[in-house]
Amino acid sequence: MSTIDYSDKIPNNVNLSEDRTLQRALEQWQPNYLKWWDDMGPDGSQNFDVYLRTAISVDPQGWAQFGHVKMPDYRWGIFLNPAEADRKIHFGDHKGEAAWQDIPGEYRANLRRIIVTQGDTEPASVEQQRHLGLTCPSQYDLRNLFQVNVEEGRHLWAMVYLLHKYFGKDGREEGEALLERNSGNADNPRILEAFNEETPDWLSFFMFTYFTDRDGKFQLCALAESSFDPLARTTKFMLTEEAHHMFVGESGVSRVINRTCQVMNELKTDDPAKLRAAGVIDLPTIQRYLNFHFSVTIDLFGADESSNAATFYSTGLKGRYEEGKRTDDHQLRGQFYKVLNVQNGQLIEKEVPMLNALNEVLRDDYIKDSIGGVERWNKVIEKAGIPFRLTVPHKAFHRNIGLLKGVKVAPDGRVISESEWAANRDNWLPSEGDRAFVASLMGRVVDPGKFANWIAPPVMGINRQPVDFEYVRFA
Numbered sequence: 001m002s003t004i005d006y007s008d009k010i011p012n013n014v015n016l017s018e019d020r021t022l023q024r025a026l027e028q029w030q031p032n033y034l035k036w037w038d039d040m041g042p043d044g045s046q047n048f049d050v051y052l053r054t055a056i057s058v059d060p061q062g063w064a065q066f067g068h069v070k071m072p073d074y075r076w077g078i079f080l081n082p083a084e085a086d087r088k089i090h091f092g093d094h095k096g097e098a099a100w101q102d103i104p105g106e107y108r109a110n111l112r113r114i115i116v117t118q119g120d121t122e123p124a125s126v127e128q129q130r131h132l133g134l135t136c137p138s139q140y141d142l143r144n145l146f147q148v149n150v151e152e153g154r155h156l157w158a159m160v161y162l163l164h165k166y167f168g169k170d171g172r173e174e175g176e177a178l179l180e181r182n183s184g185n186a187d188n189p190r191i192l193e194a195f196n197e198e199t200p201d202w203l204s205f206f207m208f209t210y211f212t213d214r215d216g217k218f219q220l221c222a223l224a225e226s227s228f229d230p231l232a233r234t235t236k237f238m239l240t241e242e243a244h245h246m247f248v249g250e251s252g253v254s255r256v257i258n259r260t261c262q263v264m265n266e267l268k269t270d271d272p273a274k275l276r277a278a279g280v281i282d283l284p285t286i287q288r289y290l291n292f293h294f295s296v297t298i299d300l301f302g303a304d305e306s307s308n309a310a311t312f313y314s315t316g317l318k319g320r321y322e323e324g325k326r327t328d329d330h331q332l333r334g335q336f337y338k339v340l341n342v343q344n345g346q347l348i349e350k351e352v353p354m355l356n357a358l359n360e361v362l363r364d365d366y367i368k369d370s371i372g373g374v375e376r377w378n379k380v381i382e383k384a385g386i387p388f389r390l391t392v393p394h395k396a397f398h399r400n401i402g403l404l405k406g407v408k409v410a411p412d413g414r415v416i417s418e419s420e421w422a423a424n425r426d427n428w429l430p431s432e433g434d435r436a437f438v439a440s441l442m443g444r445v446v447d448p449g450k451f452a453n454w455i456a457p458p459v460m461g462i463n464r465q466p467v468d469f470e471y472v473r474f475a
Helices: 020-040 105-128 139-180 202-223 229-267 272-277 283-301 307-314 354-383 418-428 432-440
Strands: 049-055 064-070 336-343 346-353
Touching: 020 105, 020 139, 049 139, 105 139, 105 202, 105 307, 139 202, 139 229, 202 229, 202 283, 202 354, 229 272, 229 283, 229 354, 283 354, 283 418, 283 432, 307 354, 336 354, 346 354
Parallel strands: none
Antiparallel strands: 049 064, 336 346
């Protein structure tokens, strides 16, 4: 069933009405979700009519329709990719067996932990971004923010459905807890540290959607390989929506760079002070924001060596990125992978069993993918004729997890002393002054077709609409 049933209270393509117990449980969770959205979702936006896309099918072509809708009326629901007939497990100890439609009892605890951790990131990012609408640089950007927000909300629904359907009372309690934790809350924070960071300005938002939503892509791709078929089908559809979030980040940073380069050429200067006085974000500041968001995000992949990662793979719960395209035995026994360690003040590579290094394998795949977008940003700078290049810092830079936790490493990969780190920290990561300056630019622009001075307009609008289309109708 690929078409989504919107006649139900909870839109779905999983025949929810045939499971009355599950339907009742989710209908009891729904008002709690709406209260969370009202309390912690986009600030002051309840009465706006927003030009949003809504999933109407899970077919790759024509899966969404666009129209103005009030966000509290957005039809959040439960959508799984169509089942693949006779799907087989293609990695780990159960390779070759039929994919599971129910969870083997011995794997329930680990699978629940995976689903809860993924589910926790979805509302967390909405909470991190809830005030950004008050300082939007344009109506186009405001609409993109709200689209990201409603889809992160739907991704929460996707995980809560799995918890309710397959984990009984424990799953229902976990579903409640997903609404009780809050980003940055001192007493009940979100599970992963990157989702407790503030997203205080739009440059941070664009970096977050480029780097941190890309982590989401890689985690979802790994889960889309899962032997537990409902999880694989759920995450495959989530990936369809996730692509837009990364587009918002990549195009947003590109437009900031484009505007900065225009002003650099108009004023014939690369002096950050003069550029700031002209109301644009200088390229060295953009580099520092990049360094911060990249380093915080690669910590999300976990410790370099992890027995949990080995267990998740061997038991078939979580695969690798593009597992099916890899040409090894998909069991990895007797195979090795290099991870970084520090010895005598130097970074060294050491070989460890690949099963224990799977977090690092996924992190390295992510890094390659991230560099691609940074190179596209560099083409914008190059086209403007400016001799400056943005770079992704070394993967040991500013790390707070695993073997590299707390090791002081410069962006070029040199292990340095505490004093050298202290002397250069504000050259490598956003300083309080940088954040205050960027915050000072964040004035609200909402006239159709108008844009804040620090960002260029997009090349085209959403869904073939003109750039000056009325994307948000205010009450």
